[in-house]
Amino acid sequence: MHASPTAVPMDRIDVFWHDGMLNHDAGRGVFDTGSDPGFLDVLEKHPENADRVKNMLSILKRGPISPYISWHVGRPALIPELLSFHTQEYINELIEADRNGGKMLSCGTFLNPGSWDATLLAAGTTLSAMKHILDGHGKIAYALVRPPGHHAQPTQADGYCFLNNAGLAVQMALGYGYEKVVVIDIDVHYGNGTAEGFYKSNNVLTISLHMNHGSWGPSHPQSGSVDEVGEGDGFGYNMNIPLPNGTGDRGYVYAMTDLVVPAVQKFEPDMIVLVVGQDSSAFDPNGRQCLTMEGYREIGRIVHSLTTKQSIGRLLIVQEGGYHVTYSAYCLHAMLEGVLNLPLPLLSDPIAYYPEDESFAVKVIEAIKRHHKDKLPFLRGA
């Protein structure tokens, strides 16, 4: 499905960035383990490395989308700001780990010398981007940040994430008096940290489209299944959309159109937060979904249309995963083209090939839709 032809192109995206985020180095090893088995001559960089984000930065600076980008410098978060989402005990643990020269906080999640300052910059830069929208200086802001945040829970680190950048930004919007915020997370992994932070809240609808990977240990006890729907006041306001491996462009667009759009329309948010990972791409070493640039572009268009209708154009985009050093940058470019609602693609896909058969994904999505309509009270009658 395409966005309404009457929708007008947006004129710019305000991008928030700070060079200091490059100083987080998660090391080398066998993929993300940090370990050297002794029999490999070439140990690769941890997938969450600075190179991936350097390419995202440069493609927005020198790619064909560059005339639509306005640049802003981020800032470090202050410790008291972190307490809107995280516990004091957990923050103390991070400060202590930094003081002691580093620590593996969970599987694959390394806080090394330099990491804590980069982490504070990622959180603060996301807050700067949100504040820019809240103060009325722009409609669409993109926080190009690392380390990522959506697995970071109030009390623990997980999946390369220390602080929940998007969650902190949502809390800021609530603090400004916004009553309904929706988070749409298209990173290939379940946004468990963000879900956990707002699990008992009906002010924040958390929606996550992800690979059906389940729990991956004590740092990630959540399953990401359709049955995790929130608790207390938040009952029904956590919407999980676990998609089969290899879902692809058409399957994702179907899920967005059939599940996400009606839910957001029913919820009527005054702010939309798009949490984006390019690890849902066909070439990512960390994901088993098969989006191409065209899929990201189409998701961007759908989100553009939603923001125009639902949140008077207010949209915060927060960077999460995406580990193919080249293709992540290309997919980011394509998605932002969609968010700008540009009539024609600015950049062609250099590598996409994926003979998608969406029939299985469509069946799964229809089953999820029936489940949600049954289990999420706010969706009844949608």
Ligand SMILES: [Zn+2]
């Ligand atoms: Zn991810």
